[in-house]
Every structure is written in structure tokens, then in C-alpha cells.
Amino acid sequence: MSWLAEIRTSALIGTARHAVPPPPSSLGFRPPEGQSPEELLLDQAALADVATRAARHLVGTEPAAPVPASADETPEASSEAARLLDLLLNQPPVGTELRNQLVADWLHLAEASGRRVPHRLLPALLSLAKTKPAIGEHLHPSIGVRGRWLQDLGRANSAPLSPRIRHWAELAGAEALTEFAQLRFNDPATARDELDLHWESLGARERAAHLAALSTKLHSDDEGLLERALDDKAKGVREAATDLLDRLPESARARRMAARLQPLIHSKGFLRKKIDIDLPPAPDASGLRDGIAPDPRAGEPNRLARLHAIIRGAPLDVWTTASGQGPAATLTQLAGEERVVDSIAAVAASRGDLEWVRALTESRQDARLLGLLPPDEREHYLERYLRAGSVQPSLLVPLLGELPRPWGSGLADAVLERVCAKEGSPLAAMLSAVLPMALPQDVAEKCRRLEKSEDAARRRLLSDVVQYQSFRQSLTEAFR
Structure with missing residues (x-):
């Protein structure tokens, strides 16, 4: 029975029934005198763990020695600056959040003064940065050549053997949506084209979720796919499309909504102008396609909700054209129409229209607009x-x-x-x-x-x- 097997047996059935084996002489380890069997077992278990880990290597490969780091020509930070960083890393006198901010401050100051982190503090700093992105994003250039070398060495040693990278359309559920969202962020045009290509193979919920992901870096070039989605059989897909088209004031749908809104707006008065708004009639087939709600089967139609849908989809310059003045004066003419102004505010916020946002911020207190x-x-x-x-x-x-x-x-x-x-x-x-x-x-x-x-x-x-x-x-x- 091997030494490791003997240790396992002693641990399983107890040292009273199976004596703890002596360590192999090849390890060069001699247990201290006078230990109890239990202490001897624990010591040798720890020794076995160290020996096993040290002997572990990738099957069929020989670990290559790393290329030595180049010399660091950037001068090291002063001894006082190094002492303060050492204190923050190893015995922080403040809470976690403040410590992280102060470490980031240290890195900023080092960069500004053309100094670098002392080599002895690099392991602790890089270890902290792995779990604290607020620190990790400020490491360069203050960690110097040696720090970058250690980073590269760590990545090489920890890089997993990844399986074949699959296309997002081969994945399912949340995993597919995550991959598609990443593609949309990195390459918006490719993501849109691929969604168009795989559209018919996706279920209704998947189409709606992937379409909503186009909100990242939304562009007028997305209009064709969104118009296609307006004809989808699934209500959720159509709603996702209308939500995105609401943010494209130069789209064909926006022009259709403008044509519906303009006849409803009436400017009255001479010295003190005021804008009155009529409620819209029941939508025709084109209006239904554009997302205006139909009449209910029973009860009165919600004509105010129809108006809000039209306002959300129409360009904001419909209002300034009707008033003949800028956004601030137009809002003055809309005094008393709070629900209409609420809809205008929602449109200005979703499109990031700064001229309207500024005018609205002067007349109402809305934290959403302030952002x-x-x-x-x-x-x-x-x-x-x-x-x-x-x-x-x-x-x-x-x-x-x-x-x-x-x-x-x-x-x-x-x-x-x-x-x-x-x-x-x-x-x-x-x-x-x-x-x-x-x-x-x-x-x-x-x-x-x-x-x-x-x-x-x-x-x-x-x-x-x-x-x-x-x-x-x-x-x-x-x-x-």
C-alpha cells in the first residue's frame, strides 16, 4: 500500500486501528518528536497535499519557462508613497470602498507624476485589481513593465481550454440573448443583419427579446428590420418594434405619426396663444399597424391613450411648427395640458433631445430629465x-x-x-x-x-x- 493510501486509511478508520505511516525518506521530512498519532496524521496530510500539488502538471506537456521581464525604466514612487500604498493594500485604515478609491487615487497620482508601483507591491495590487474593476481599469501605466509582464503571465497560466465558440443562434434562451447583446455592442450592423437572417427560426418571445436588444446603439439603419417587425403575428414583437421606432424621429413611422398628430393641434389666441389638442378618432389599418390601440370589444375606447401613442411616435418639431416658437415658448402655450406635456417629456428623454430637455427642466422638476x-x-x-x-x-x-x-x-x-x-x-x-x-x-x-x-x-x-x-x-x- 502506498504512503498516500496508508494516510487515507488512517484518516478513515482512525489512528487507533491503523498506525500512521512514516513519510517517505525521499521527501526529506522528519516528524517532530513526541507528537500524538492524531497530530502526526494531520501533519502528514498537509505534507501530502503540498507534495501532490507540487507534482501536478499538464499531461503530455512540458511547462515552458516564462520569458524574463524587460527592465523598468520608469522611476519608482517615493518611499512615502510606497508606504501609503502598502498600508492601503495590507492594513487599510479605512473601509473597503474608501480603500479602493484611495488605491485608484494613488494610481492616478503616480501616472501624473511619471512614477510606478514598487515591484514588491505588484502581486498584492494585481490580486486586488482582479476583483475590483474600479482599480483594474486604472493600473496602466503605473504598474510599469514588470506589472504588465506579471499580468500577461497570469493570463497565460489561467487561460482555460475553451470549447468551440458557437454562433449565438446555436445557443438557447438567456445564453443566446447574452451573446447577441454582446455582438450588438461590438458590431451593431452585423447584429442587426444576423437577426434579420435568423428571424424566422426564432420563437415569438425570442424575436421580441432580441429585437429589444437593438436598443443598444439604435440607428436609423435599423428601421427596415423594425418595420418588418410591425407586421409580426406576436403582439410582444410588435410592441418591441414600436418602442424602438418611437426613438427614431426621422423614420417613416414618425412621419406617419406626425400626419396623424398635426390635425389634432390647434393654436388659439393672439396676444396669449394657447394650444388645444383634440382626441384622435379610431385608427385605420395603418394606425393599427403602427401600434395605436383598437377600439375595445366592450366599453368606451381609451382615446387619451391613443393620443399618447401618437405623440410618442411623432417628431417633436410638430409642436414647435404648430406654435411657431421654440420648445420653451411651446410649453408655455401647453399650460394646463399636463398629460400631453408628460408624453412630450417621455419622448424628449427617450431620444435625448437636449433642447427639449432643457426647456422641460425649466418648467418641471423631473429627475429623469436631469440625467x-x-x-x-x-x-x-x-x-x-x-x-x-x-x-x-x-x-x-x-x-x-x-x-x-x-x-x-x-x-x-x-x-x-x-x-x-x-x-x-x-x-x-x-x-x-x-x-x-x-x-x-x-x-x-x-x-x-x-x-x-x-x-x-x-x-x-x-x-x-x-x-x-x-x-x-x-x-x-x-x-x-
Whole structure:
């Protein structure tokens, strides 16, 4: 019986019934004196595991020695900068999110100063970056030649033997949709052409799901396939097509919708113009094909829903043509038609029409529209909304998180005021992953005075701000 088999037997039936075997002399291992049978068994099990792993290799192949790395000509970061990175990697004085941000900050500062990560810290940094994309995307060029060499070596050693790569149409369900979505992202035209080619082989649900995936990088060239989908027997496919065509204001369907909307709009008055809107009649065959709902079998038709469907599909310039003025003045003429303006806002948001988005943002408070504005404009409106207290702060949190950091002092002050207000504890909790990095240095100083808040969530958040800003300042000084 082999040594490994003897160890397994001792472990299975117990050391009282089967003595622990001595280790093979070829391993050069001698157990310590005075060990109990149980301790001897555990020691040898660990030894067997190490020996087995060390002897493992790919069958039929000889591992090739890696090509040595080239010399790193970029100078290493200063000893103080290296000490701070070592601290963040091995004994971080802050929470996980702040640590990750500070490591990314370190890499940015290293790049700006033309310095690199010390070689001894590369393994720990690369290991962390594998699980933290926010760090991984900032590694270059600060890891230098040796760091890139280690990355390539790791990829070569971990690359799996992949099976034959199959075409997305050969896959099924969610797997097929995932592959198609990736193709659409990388090569929109090829994805559209292939969906057109395989259209008849897909089930109704698959056609609808794959069609909806065209929303990524939607283009006027997609119109032909979407028009084809309007004639599909499946309602879900037709609805997916109309949703996408709503976002193409220069399409043939948009022109058809414009022709239906124009007769419904009437501009009245001379000094104070006002736009009145009629409700549309029952749709004809062409209207039904374009997604306008038919009359129900029983009860009254929802003519308002028909109007909204027409508005969503028509170009927005139908309204400015009717008013003879720009979007802002047109909205003034639509005063009192809140449902119509809601539909116009949905259209402006889905198409990203900045002229209409700006006009709508001036007349209504809609967080969905704010997300489409350039960052500096968005910051202005967010500050205004926060100070007015007219929008639920929780609705603004995603928009605050997307702004470039640090924020301007005006917005930072407005956020801090809301966080420190009596009802600000929930907002503090929601902003815990954002605020420490978002506050500029001058506003962060205020947090030191507010750090003794009685509320735990606010106290923790303000403490994180102080910790982050303090460590960030140390990093900045270390790279001077």
C-alpha cells in the first residue's frame, strides 16, 4: 500500500486501528518528536497535499519557462508613497470602498507624476485589481513593465481550454440573448443583419427579446428590420418594434405619426396663444399597424391613450411648427395640458433631445430629465432642487453619484445641509459610498466640525469624509 493510501486509511478508520505511516525518506521530512498519532496524521496530510500539488502538471506537456521581464525604466514612487500604498493594500485604515478609491487615487497620482508601483507591491495590487474593476481599469501605466509582464503571465497560466465558440443562434434562451447583446455592442450592423437572417427560426418571445436588444446603439439603419417587425403575428414583437421606432424621429413611422398628430393641434389666441389638442378618432389599418390601440370589444375606447401613442411616435418639431416658437415658448402655450406635456417629456428623454430637455427642466422638476443634461448643468439644477426641497432627495442620489468628482462648492454645501438636517439620516446612508470622494477639500473641512453628530449614520459618513480627505492629502504630498 502506498504512503498516500496508508494516510487515507488512517484518516478513515482512525489512528487507533491503523498506525500512521512514516513519510517517505525521499521527501526529506522528519516528524517532530513526541507528537500524538492524531497530530502526526494531520501533519502528514498537509505534507501530502503540498507534495501532490507540487507534482501536478499538464499531461503530455512540458511547462515552458516564462520569458524574463524587460527592465523598468520608469522611476519608482517615493518611499512615502510606497508606504501609503502598502498600508492601503495590507492594513487599510479605512473601509473597503474608501480603500479602493484611495488605491485608484494613488494610481492616478503616480501616472501624473511619471512614477510606478514598487515591484514588491505588484502581486498584492494585481490580486486586488482582479476583483475590483474600479482599480483594474486604472493600473496602466503605473504598474510599469514588470506589472504588465506579471499580468500577461497570469493570463497565460489561467487561460482555460475553451470549447468551440458557437454562433449565438446555436445557443438557447438567456445564453443566446447574452451573446447577441454582446455582438450588438461590438458590431451593431452585423447584429442587426444576423437577426434579420435568423428571424424566422426564432420563437415569438425570442424575436421580441432580441429585437429589444437593438436598443443598444439604435440607428436609423435599423428601421427596415423594425418595420418588418410591425407586421409580426406576436403582439410582444410588435410592441418591441414600436418602442424602438418611437426613438427614431426621422423614420417613416414618425412621419406617419406626425400626419396623424398635426390635425389634432390647434393654436388659439393672439396676444396669449394657447394650444388645444383634440382626441384622435379610431385608427385605420395603418394606425393599427403602427401600434395605436383598437377600439375595445366592450366599453368606451381609451382615446387619451391613443393620443399618447401618437405623440410618442411623432417628431417633436410638430409642436414647435404648430406654435411657431421654440420648445420653451411651446410649453408655455401647453399650460394646463399636463398629460400631453408628460408624453412630450417621455419622448424628449427617450431620444435625448437636449433642447427639449432643457426647456422641460425649466418648467418641471423631473429627475429623469436631469440625467440627460451635461454634468455642469445637471449640477446646477441638483443644487437648486436640494435647496428648494421640492424633490425627494432619494430620487436625486443616482444623479449625484454619476457627477464628476469633486463637486462644486455650491452643490456640496447643499448636500451637506440636507444630510445634516433633522431628517437627513436616510440621505446620509444612501450617499455613504459617494460623499467622501465627492466633497471638495474646503467643504470637507466643515465635516470635522459636524463629526460629533448624535445620529450613527451621519457620524459614520462624516468620519469617512474626514478619513478619506486626510489620507488623500497625504497621497498628494507624497507625490510632490
